Amino acid sequence: MTAPLLELEKVTIKFGGLTAVCDLDMCIGERELIGLIGPNGAGKTTAFNMITGVYQPTSGTIRFRQKLTAGVKPHLLSLRGISRTFQNIRLFSQMTVLDNVRTAMQGNRAQRVRDALLRGKVFREVEARVAGEAMELLKIFSLDQFHDSMAKSLPYGDQRRLEIVRALATQPKLLLLDEPAAGMNPTEKHQLMELIRFVQDKFQIAVLLVEHDMKVVMGICQRIHVLDYGRKIAEGTPAEIRANPKVIAAYLGTETTDA
Amino acid sequence: MRGKEKLFLLLAIVAAIGVSLCSHLFNRYYMGVAVDCGINVILAVSLNLINGHTGQFSLGHAGFMAVGGYMAAKLTLVFGPSLHSAVQPFFFAGALLVGGITAALVGLAVGVPSLRLKGDYLAIVTLGFGEIIRVIFQTSDTFGAATGLTGIPKFTNFAWSWGLAAVTVYVVASLVNSTYGRGFIAVHDDEIAASAMGINPVRYKVTAFVVGAFFAGIAGGLYAHQKAVISPGGFDFLKSIEIVVMVILGGMGRTAGVVVAAVLLTILPELLRGVAEYRMIIYSLLIIVLMLTRPQGLFNFGKKRAA
Numbered sequence: 001m002t003a004p005l006l007e008l009e010k011v012t013i014k015f016g017g018l019t020a021v022c023d024l025d026m027c028i029g030e031r032e033l034i035g036l037i038g039p040n041g042a043g044k045t046t047a048f049n050m051i052t053g054v055y056q057p058t059s060g061t062i063r064f065r066q067k068l069t070a071g072v073k074p075h076l077l078s079l080r081g082i083s084r085t086f087q088n089i090r091l092f093s094q095m096t097v098l099d100n101v102r103t104a105m106q107g108n109r110a111q112r113v114r115d116a117l118l119r120g121k122v123f124r125e126v127e128a129r130v131a132g133e134a135m136e137l138l139k140i141f142s143l144d145q146f147h148d149s150m151a152k153s154l155p156y157g158d159q160r161r162l163e164i165v166r167a168l169a170t171q172p173k174l175l176l177l178d179e180p181a182a183g184m185n186p187t188e189k190h191q192l193m194e195l196i197r198f199v200q201d202k203f204q205i206a207v208l209l210v211e212h213d214m215k216v217v218m219g220i221c222q223r224i225h226v227l228d229y230g231r232k233i234a235e236g237t238p239a240e241i242r243a244n245p246k247v248i249a250a251y252l253g254t255e256t257t258d259a
Numbered sequence: 260m261r262g263k264e265k266l267f268l269l270l271a272i273v274a275a276i277g278v279s280l281c282s283h284l285f286n287r288y289y290m291g292v293a294v295d296c297g298i299n300v301i302l303a304v305s306l307n308l309i310n311g312h313t314g315q316f317s318l319g320h321a322g323f324m325a326v327g328g329y330m331a332a333k334l335t336l337v338f339g340p341s342l343h344s345a346v347q348p349f350f351f352a353g354a355l356l357v358g359g360i361t362a363a364l365v366g367l368a369v370g371v372p373s374l375r376l377k378g379d380y381l382a383i384v385t386l387g388f389g390e391i392i393r394v395i396f397q398t399s400d401t402f403g404a405a406t407g408l409t410g411i412p413k414f415t416n417f418a419w420s421w422g423l424a425a426v427t428v429y430v431v432a433s434l435v436n437s438t439y440g441r442g443f444i445a446v447h448d449d450e451i452a453a454s455a456m457g458i459n460p461v462r463y464k465v466t467a468f469v470v471g472a473f474f475a476g477i478a479g480g481l482y483a484h485q486k487a488v489i490s491p492g493g494f495d496f497l498k499s500i501e502i503v504v505m506v507i508l509g510g511m512g513r514t515a516g517v518v519v520a521a522v523l524l525t526i527l528p529e530l531l532r533g534v535a536e537y538r539m540i541i542y543s544l545l546i547i548v549l550m551l552t553r554p555q556g557l558f559n560f561g562k563k564r565a566a
């Protein structure tokens with residue numbers, strides 16, 4: 001087996017006396033679709049923030065493409081190929097839909113202050129190419145007809161999709177989705193599942209999905225990690241997770257279920 | 260829009276020189292006010308890059324202006340008299356540039372540590388910095404202490420002030436209207452999301468600060484060579500506030516609006532000279548009414564942010 005894309009080893013983070021995540025081990029291979037679930041406050045988003053460099057683990061190591069990520073700033077991790085969406089949508093609200101996507105493309109461009117000021121031939125070529133690529137991405141997600149609207153004026157579901165498009169614009173190897181189904185109705189959730197499968201297949205990337213909605217996670221993930229109070233209590237295929245008594249206890253309390 | 264920006268710059272500079280050449284046809288007082296307008300446009304547009312586009316609330320713009328003004332004035336005072344009149348415009352340009360670069364370096368030195376702070380905290384630090392600069396000049400004998408510098412040659416004319424205002428508008432608008440420059444607005448909108456998208460927020464904030472300080476320094480140099488006299492009192496906290504008000508009135512992040520606001524707020528106090536005692540009251544009332552009725556800025560109509 002080839003080396004994993006992302007590797008977490010005994011990752012622990014403490015905020016004062018609170019251990020938010022404790023001894024987390026996790027592996028994500030290329031083009032895998034992994035789920036990370038757990039009750040509220042289990043440490044899922046904290047784990048996300050450590051992977052993307054927002055928080056530094058108190059102990060343990062994270063490797064992305066075999067390189068340690070300790071001390072690397074979020075924007076540099078993004079350039080290495082980790083992209084994400086946010087639990088509470090964080091679009092650039094004062095920009096148009098197209099500009100949101102274009103902005104995310106700028107990290108991989110050679111454009112600098114000088115180019116922007118001189119506005120020469122190279123500059124215009126880069127601008128045209130970036131705009132073209134951004135429109136193409138939007139077209140794939142059929143958001144291109146809104147390219148000139150303000151991001152905040154889109155309907156909620158479209159904002160969620162735009163956030164995914166923006167994340168893809170950074171050309172990631174690993175896409176982290178933080179509760180993408182939050183606030184969606186069953187139809188939208190169904191479309192979202194299709195969309196995630198499509199994205200993973202089309203862009204050939206690995207996806208780590210944090211989600212509350214069991215149906216979504218069970219429906220699309222190849223493997224699932226379950227967190228509870230910062231510790232991993234189970235790992236396995238959706239079928240294994242569904243049958244795992246520890247998971248059932250964490251989610252539903254200790255009563256036995258006969259479903 | 261392609262390629263039109265440079266044409267705009269060229270036309271604006273030619274127009275500024277043209278008006279300047281026939282300035283003897285106009286009333287000297289009006290020309291003076293027009294020059295002041297240009298200087299304030301430079302100040303407001305450059306501050307708008309920091310406060311409006313990048314969203315970092317700075318209250319220290321008068322401080323950068325002072326650095327540029329004192330540097331340029333000192334240079335022309337020391338070396339100016341010995342120069343032949345033919346080289347004086349070039350020397351003036353050089354002095355302005357030195358003033359701008361010094362202000363930019365001070366901006367870098369202040370920006371790197373203080374831009375870790377956000378919102379009110381950054382405002383307080385930059386406010387404190389502006390006062391420190393003023394006090395340094397006030398106590399330095401080299402720079403004339405409390406009396407300031409006097410007898411500065413009056414090099415600034417309409418062409419210098421509006422020509423450089425056009426350059427400022429061009430630089431700020433070009434910066435922001437580019438794939439690179441969208442990073443400024445991204446940092447303003449959501450710093451965490453921006454960094455997750457590969458944008459280095461610190462770099463953008465410092466760039467905005469340094470570019471803003473540079474043009475404030477240039478404006479300071481123009482101001483010094485317009486008034487012929489500068490003293491620390493002219494670069495106090497109120498001057499910074501005045502520039503901030505221009506940015507807010509014009510609409511944060513709207514270059515065109517800020518230009519109009521800078522001109523309006525330069526002319527308004529002149530118009531109100533007749534009722535001098537009530538001038539500040541009218542001015543303050545205007546701002547209160549504006550903030551209550553149009554908090555997004557007077558000239559903020561469009562939906563799009565791009566400058």
